Amino acid sequence: MDFRLSEEQIEFQQMTRRFARNEITPLASLIDEEGRFPFETFRKMGELGLLGILIPEAYGGVGQSILTFCVVMEEIAYACAATAMSYTVSSALCGHNLVRNASEAQKRRYLPELASGRKIFSIAMTEPGAGSDVLSMRSTAERRGDHYVINGSKTFITNAPVSEVFLVYVRTDRAAGPHGLSLILVEKGTPGFSVGQPFKKMGMNGSPTAEIFFSDCRVPVENLVGKEHGAMSMLLGGLDMERAVGAPLGVGAAQCALDRCLAYVQERHQFGQPLALFEMIQAKLANMSVEIEAARLLTHKAAWLCDQGVRCSAEASQAKLYATEMGVRVASEAVQIFGGYGYMREYGIERLYRDAKAGTIVAGTSEIQRLIIARELMKRSGV
Numbered sequence: 110m111d112f113r114l115s116e117e118q119i120e121f122q123q124m125t126r127r128f129a130r131n132e133i134t135p136l137a138s139l140i141d142e143e144g145r146f147p148f149e150t151f152r153k154m155g156e157l158g159l160l161g162i163l164i165p166e167a168y169g170g171v172g173q174s175i176l177t178f179c180v181v182m183e184e185i186a187y188a189c190a191a192t193a194m195s196y197t198v199s200s201a202l203c204g205h206n207l208v209r210n211a212s213e214a215q216k217r218r219y220l221p222e223l224a225s226g227r228k229i230f231s232i233a234m235t236e237p238g239a240g241s242d243v244l245s246m247r248s249t250a251e252r253r254g255d256h257y258v259i260n261g262s263k264t265f266i267t268n269a270p271v272s273e274v275f276l277v278y279v280r281t282d283r284a285a286g287p288h289g290l291s292l293i294l295v296e297k298g299t300p301g302f303s304v305g306q307p308f309k310k311m312g313m314n315g316s317p318t319a320e321i322f323f324s325d326c327r328v329p330v331e332n333l334v335g336k337e338h339g340a341m342s343m344l345l346g347g348l349d350m351e352r353a354v355g356a357p358l359g360v361g362a363a364q365c366a367l368d369r370c371l372a373y374v375q376e377r378h379q380f381g382q383p384l385a386l387f388e389m390i391q392a393k394l395a396n397m398s399v400e401i402e403a404a405r406l407l408t409h410k411a412a413w414l415c416d417q418g419v420r421c422s423a424e425a426s427q428a429k430l431y432a433t434e435m436g437v438r439v440a441s442e443a444v445q446i447f448g449g450y451g452y453m454r455e456y457g458i459e460r461l462y463r464d465a466k467a468g469t470i471v472a473g474t475s476e477i478q479r480l481i482i483a484r485e486l487m488k489r490s491g492v
């Protein structure tokens with residue numbers, strides 16, 4: 110048992126921390142206020158190799174582990190949760206999906222563009238009528254000669270207004286239920302494909318979200334990823350990893366909230382003394398630190414299990430559930446510690462709270478994580 114990160118992981122952590130605090134933190138409030146996607150940040154992340162953490166060197170990445178990705182992701186989420194959200198969708202959810210499932214030609218064509226930051230990617234599963242029950246999706250792709258013709262729509266798609274490439278789950282066999290799904294690559298500009306206006310959201314405003322529409326959208330059969338009707342196993346096969354990499358969103362934001370509070374309670378005086386000397390404030394800080402460390406350990410354990418190639422549905426869901434809910438609790442305590450100033454936009458604390466809430470909904474809601482954990486517990490106990 111060894112809780113230390115490797116030297117290489119510490120190097121990635123420190124390099125990302127320097128970059129994120131110098132280049133991402135100063136933009137966090139601005140992109141939130143203006144609802145602006147940070148293209149420049151992505152270009153620089155590409156140059157530093159951060160977009161290709163999970164992509165092998167042969168395709169322009171740096172070929173690191175899922176644990177290293179989580180370490181890097183925590184640093185980016187510390188600086189700006191919205192940037193981290195767009196980052197994890199393009200780099201991990203899309204990048205790792207293509208590494209696992211795409212053909213050699215698809216990998217050569219798309220992965221270097223993703224890893225360099227030249228192109229942003231989206232993954233589209235959710236539909237207006239199929240959210241948690243995602244396997245009931247209804248968008249279709251019909252094979253006609255050497256093309257698929259796609260019809261339907263997807264909603265809440267992260268990065269959609271800025272993405273060039275979309276990984277879209279569709280139904281290719283209407284009668285086969287969850288065994289009739291396929292994954293197809295759709296490029297921006299394909300006739301019949303369009304993107305809606307960005308949604309106005311509670312938080313994560315620098316990470317644009319929109320609906321996408323398909324109306325007799327023709328894509329070549331070469332754009333099929335993996336086997337026709339074979340998407341369910343691809344989708345389920347990636348879930349552990351997707352949940353593990355969602356967890357550092359909560360950890361990074363909560364660590365930022367705690368660090369901001371530690372500075373504030375020493376500066377701010379009431380009743381003739383710094384807030385830091387009030388025991389109720391000290392208890393809040395202590396509780397925040399325990400929760401953050403517990404979430405970090407759950408996250409690293411789930412990521413490590415994924416790296417060992419072990420199925421870890423319960424552990425990945427435990428990490429995602431605890432870390433994202435903890436992110437909301439800790440950010441809420443931070444608003445409380447800052448008092449009225451915490452409630453004002455100018456201080457950037459309420460943003461942490463608004464952004465953290467998204468973590469409990471995306472990539473499977475907290476309720477769905479609880480269902481998975483309970484099912485897994487029963488399975489393992491032989492019930």
Ligand SMILES: Cc1cc2nc3c(=O)[nH]c(=O)nc-3n(C[C@H](O)[C@H](O)[C@H](O)COP(=O)(O)OP(=O)(O)OC[C@H]3O[C@@H](n4cnc5c(N)ncnc54)[C@H](O)[C@@H]3O)c2cc1C
Pocket residue numbers: 198231232233234235239240241242264265266267268313318467470471472473474475476477480
């Ligand atoms: C900011 C943001 C970004 C997103 N990005 C993407 C993206 O890039 N790609 C993508 O495909 N999707 C994306 N989503 C969609 C997200 O994955 C879904 O919102 C999520 O899966 C929940 O689906 P729903 O919103 O339809 O809620 P519903 O499934 O309608 O759920 C509503 C409520 O009912 C609960 N519920 C549902 N089923 C059960 C059950 N069996 N037992 C108990 N409770 C249940 C839920 O937990 C929730 O509280 C994003 C969402 C947000 C908010």
